[in-house]
Amino acid sequence: MKRILVTGGAGFIGSHLCEKLVSEGNDVICLDNFYTGSKENVWHLLGEHNFEIVRHDVCQPYWAEVDEIYNLACPASPVYYQNDPIQTTKTSVFGAYHMLGLARRTKCKILQTSTSEVYGDPAVHPQPESYWGNVNTIGIRSCYDEGKRCAETMFFDYHRLHGVRIKVIRIFNTYGPRMAANDGRVVSNFIMQALRGEDITIYGDGTQTRSFQYVSDLIDGMTRMMASDDDFLGPVNIGNPGEFTMLELAEKVIAMTGSKSKIIFRPLPSDDPKKRRPDISLAKEKLDWEPKVKLDEGLAKTIEYFKTKI
Numbered sequence: 212m213k214r215i216l217v218t219g220g221a222g223f224i225g226s227h228l229c230e231k232l233v234s235e236g237n238d239v240i241c242l243d244n245f246y247t248g249s250k251e252n253v254w255h256l257l258g259e260h261n262f263e264i265v266r267h268d269v270c271q272p273y274w275a276e277v278d279e280i281y282n283l284a285c286p287a288s289p290v291y292y293q294n295d296p297i298q299t300t301k302t303s304v305f306g307a308y309h310m311l312g313l314a315r316r317t318k319c320k321i322l323q324t325s326t327s328e329v330y331g332d333p334a335v336h337p338q339p340e341s342y343w344g345n346v347n348t349i350g351i352r353s354c355y356d357e358g359k360r361c362a363e364t365m366f367f368d369y370h371r372l373h374g375v376r377i378k379v380i381r382i383f384n385t386y387g388p389r390m391a392a393n394d395g396r397v398v399s400n401f402i403m404q405a406l407r408g409e410d411i412t413i414y415g416d417g418t419q420t421r422s423f424q425y426v427s428d429l430i431d432g433m434t435r436m437m438a439s440d441d442d443f444l445g446p447v448n449i450g451n452p453g454e455f456t457m458l459e460l461a462e463k464v465i466a467m468t469g470s471k472s473k474i475i476f477r478p479l480p481s482d483d484p485k486k487r488r489p490d491i492s493l494a495k496e497k498l499d500w501e502p503k504v505k506l507d508e509g510l511a512k513t514i515e516y517f518k519t520k521i
């Protein structure tokens with residue numbers, strides 16, 4: 212049994228990770244300030260003897276004796292991370308700094324959930340880890356993109372200077388049950404609009420692409436990365452290489468929900484990337500990992516979940 216700290220553990224991804232770690236018999240501390248996460252996401256774990264919740268902001272130091280840290284704390288949806296951009300940068304950078312300090316003192320392994328946003332609006336497609344990205348430093352998305360890039364830098368410097376056992380994954384768009392219904396991410400937006408019979412809003416002309424990974428595939432990749440040899444640090448892409456246009460996704464959601472919603476188009480927000488697709492060769496080679504859940508299968512489960520939220 213390991214003692215494992217999950218920051219951002221009450222969020223969408225964190226709650227699925229806590230669930231898996233608890234079911235494997237680990238002693239799990241879920242640390243969260245509940246900015247975008249909720250107790251409801253981990254309600255079902257509260258009675259377990261090997262699970263506890265701590266209300267805490269990672270911008271402040273935190274101390275516990277642990278064997279592993281998964282650092283997830285950070286709002287991931289543009290609506291929330293742009294609501295208080297200074298807090299977003301602080302969460303990424305100070306959060307990484309405090310968790311790396313804890314990892315250094317306890318000599319534990321620490322995994323950072325970085326993001327495909329470090330590639331910005333990519334000039335290389337699909338994106339391999341060796342691509343350095345095309346990111347605006349001063350735009351409305353920069354608090355998140357640059358915060359995550361700085362966190363990656365700090366992880367590698369803590370490794371080089373202090374020998375901290377780091378792991379960095381770059382997560383591509385992930386969806387599934389427990390995404391917040393109002394968080395403005397494309398999958399939750401389309402499903403909620405379709406279920407309510409409202410117009411489905413596409414920003415831009417709908418030809419921009421994204422790849423969509425079901426949450427169970429991500430959790431599998433994430434835990435494999437944590438279990439991998441200490442000399443494999445990453446960064447490694449964890450995402451589904453299937454690529455869809457926004458228009459294809461909207462049409463799929465309408466068909467699967469049997470909705471009468473119409474598709475409407477709105478101007479594209481600034482710095483919105485036109486294309487996104489992970490090159491996952493490194494994850495296949497080093498972690499023997501690739502996603503298993505097809506978009507239709509994952510969407511069906513997600514739609515069932517959102518039906519309970521209407």
Ligand SMILES: NC(=O)c1ccc[n+]([C@@H]2O[C@H](COP(=O)([O-])OP(=O)(O)OC[C@H]3O[C@@H](n4cnc5c(N)ncnc54)[C@H](O)[C@@H]3O)[C@@H](O)[C@H]2O)c1
Binds near residue numbers: 222224245249287386
């Ligand atoms: N969902 C995706 O598609 C995606 C893609 C790339 C990277 N990621 C990364 O994965 C992680 C989890 O994302 P998610 O989709 O579950 O988002 P989420 O918003 O559902 O979860 C983030 C959690 O962090 C908590 N949090 C935020 N600021 C905090 C702070 N200062 N102190 C403590 N807790 C704080 C929130 O309350 C929430 O529970 C994030 O770091 C995100 O950047 C997610």
